[in-house]
Amino acid sequence: MDGMGGGVAAADNIVDGESSAETSEETQEAESLAFLFFSDTQADPETGDYSALGELLVGALSYDDSVHLCVFGGDSVNDGGDDDEWFAFLEAARPVFERCGTASVAGNHDGHASLAQWFDCPGVKPESIGEGWFYSLRAGPVFLVMLDSNIMGAANQRDIDWLRNELQSEYALRANWRVAVMHHPMWPAASIPRDIMRAETMREFFLPVLEEYGVELILCGHQHVYSRSAPMRGDDAAVDGQGIVQIMAASGDKASYALSESGYIVASASAPCYLHLLADGETITITSFNAGHEEIDSITIRKA
Numbered sequence: 001m002d003g004m005g006g007g008v009a010a011a012d013n014i015v016d017g018e019s020s021a022e023t024s025e026e027t028q029e030a031e032s033l034a035f036l037f038f039s040d041t042q043a044d045p046e047t048g049d050y051s052a053l054g055e056l057l058v059g060a061l062s063y064d065d066s067v068h069l070c071v072f073g074g075d076s077v078n079d080g081g082d083d084d085e086w087f088a089f090l091e092a093a094r095p096v097f098e099r100c101g102t103a104s105v106a107g108n109h110d111g112h113a114s115l116a117q118w119f120d121c122p123g124v125k126p127e128s129i130g131e132g133w134f135y136s137l138r139a140g141p142v143f144l145v146m147l148d149s150n151i152m153g154a155a156n157q158r159d160i161d162w163l164r165n166e167l168q169s170e171y172a173l174r175a176n177w178r179v180a181v182m183h184h185p186m187w188p189a190a191s192i193p194r195d196i197m198r199a200e201t202m203r204e205f206f207l208p209v210l211e212e213y214g215v216e217l218i219l220c221g222h223q224h225v226y227s228r229s230a231p232m233r234g235d236d237a238a239v240d241g242q243g244i245v246q247i248m249a250a251s252g253d254k255a256s257y258a259l260s261e262s263g264y265i266v267a268s269a270s271a272p273c274y275l276h277l278l279a280d281g282e283t284i285t286i287t288s289f290n291a292g293h294e295e296i297d298s299i300t301i302r303k304a
Contacts, residue, residue: 030139030140030141031140031141031280031281032140032141032278032279032280032281033069033139033140033141033142033277033278033279033280034064034066034067034068034069034276034277034278034279035067035068035069035070035071035139035142035276035277036060036061036067036069036070036071036100036274036275036276036277037070037071037072037073037181037219037247037249037274037275037277038057038060038070038071038072038073038249038251038274038275039072039073039074039075039107039183039219039220039221039222039248039249039250039251040073040074040075040107040221040222040224040249040250040251040252040254040271041053041072041075041076041077041089041093041251041252042075042076042077042078042109042252042253042254043077043078043085043088043089043252043253044252044253044254045078045254047253048085048088049253050088050089050091050092051092052253052272052291053089053092053093053251053252053253053272054091054092054093054094054095055291056251056272056274056291057092057093057095057096058095059293060274060276060289060293061095061096061099061100063276063289063293064276064278067099067100067276068099068100068101069100069101069102069103069139070096070100070101070102070103071102071103071104071144071181071219072102072103072104072105072119073104073105073107073181073182073183073219073220073221073222073249074104074105074106074107074108074109074110074111074182074183074221074222075107075108075109075110075183075221075222075252076089076104076107076110077089077109077110078109079109080107080109080110080111080112080114081112081114086114086118090118101120101121101139102119102120102121103119103120103121103122103137103144103146103181104119104121104122104146105133105146105147105148105149105181105182105183106132106133106148106150106183107150107183107221107222108150108183108184108222111133111148111150113125115133121135121137121146122135122146123135130151132148132150132151132159133146133148134146134147134148134159134162134163136166136169136171136172138171138175140279141175141176141177141279141280141281142175142176142177142178142179142279142284143171143172143175143177143178143179144179144180144181145163145166145167145172145178145179145180145181145215146181146182147163147180147181147182147206148182148183149182149183149184149198149202149220149222150183150184152182152184152198152201152202152205152206153197153198153201153202154201155201155204155205155206159206160205160206160209163206163209163210164209164213167209167210167212167213167214167215168213172213176279176280176281176282176303177216177217177279177284178213178214178215178216179215179216179217179218179219180210180215180217180218180219181218181219181220182218182219182220183220183221183222184198184199184202184220184222185199185218185220185222185223185246185248186199186202186203186206186207186218186220186232186244186246187199187203187229187232187246187262187264188223188260188262189223189225189227189248189257189259189260189262189265189268190223190225190257190259190260191260192223192257195222195223203234203235207234207244210244211233211243211244215244216244216245216284216301217244217245217246217247217284217286217301218244218245218246218247219246219247219248219249219275220246220247220248221248221249221250222248223248223250223257224250224252224254224255224256224257224271225248225250225256225257225259225268225269225270225271226248226249226250226267226268226269226270226271226273226288226296226297227246227247227248227259227265227267227268228245228246228247228248228265228266228267228268228288228297228299229245229246229247229264229265229266230243230245230264230265230266231243231244231245232244232245232246232264236264237263237264242304245299245301247275247286247288247299249273249274249275249288250271250272250273251271251272251273251274252271252272253272254271255271256270256271267288267296267297267299269288269290269296269297272290272291273288273289273290273291273296274288274289275287275288275289276288276289281303282302282303283300283301283302283303284300284301285298285299285300285301286298286299286300286301
């Protein structure tokens with residue numbers, strides 16, 4: 001994948017798009033998958049304290065013993081080039097890394113080689129600066145395209161072509177669900193000018209590909225709030241309810257941004273929070289929890 005591919009993750013039911021021949025057919029065709037999504041797990045930069053994150057992660061893991069995959073939406077730390085901060089994050093996240101396969105997209109704070117160093121996926125770093133961290137993985141009935149929204153605002157044709165090729169692959173077409181993961185939102189929840197500009201570009205150049213190949217869900221972060229969109233098509237909520245649902249999570253101690261008056265946001269809450277996702281052949285249910293492990297929102301998406 002031109003320097004953009006990931007590696008096979010540690011969990012047995014995770015299959016990289018290029019390496020799945022090494023994994024049994026039974027594993028690839030698992031009937032269901034439970035996984036967790038965290039994003040923006042950074043500590044408050046004033047304190048550097050990751051202990052609250054550690055408590056959140058332990059509680060999240062206790063919810064469902066069948067969870068063996070954790071997906072991160074970027075900005076795991078405040079400074080991706082600071083090894084000491086990575087060690088603090090990894091110590092807090094030790095229960096996750098000991099039990100689960102892990103995959104992360106690049107955030108604007110941690111888009112460094114540390115992603116390939118610490119997470120199971122991506123398994124390799126880009127060959128040159130500017131290529132980005134694009135890769136895919138198959139986990140049971142779910143095919144995930146892991147996108148680097150840091151550079152999607154440039155709308156490079158090679159990245160658009162890569163996305164189209166991945167979503168046309170055998171692994172994507174055989175999956176029951178196609179999920180896109182990125183750091184920045186496609187539909188912002190907060191009115192931040194640079195985020196709005198990036199989102200407009202992503203909707204113009206990348207969203208048509210996601211729509212064409214049946215992506216049903218986008219997981220993202222960046223704006224330090226929980227938000228769930230209505231099913232979206234283009235710039236607007238889909239009149240018939242058949243569109244892509246975007247869910248934003250924020251799991252760390254940074255302050256939440258102020259929500260805008262966006263008509264497409266149908267549920268929201270302040271940070272910190274995390275998502276539990278359960279996918280099978282017919283449905284994918286996403287349940288959102290706050291730091292006290294109380295349910296704050298839930299949605300079940302059914303195959304059209």
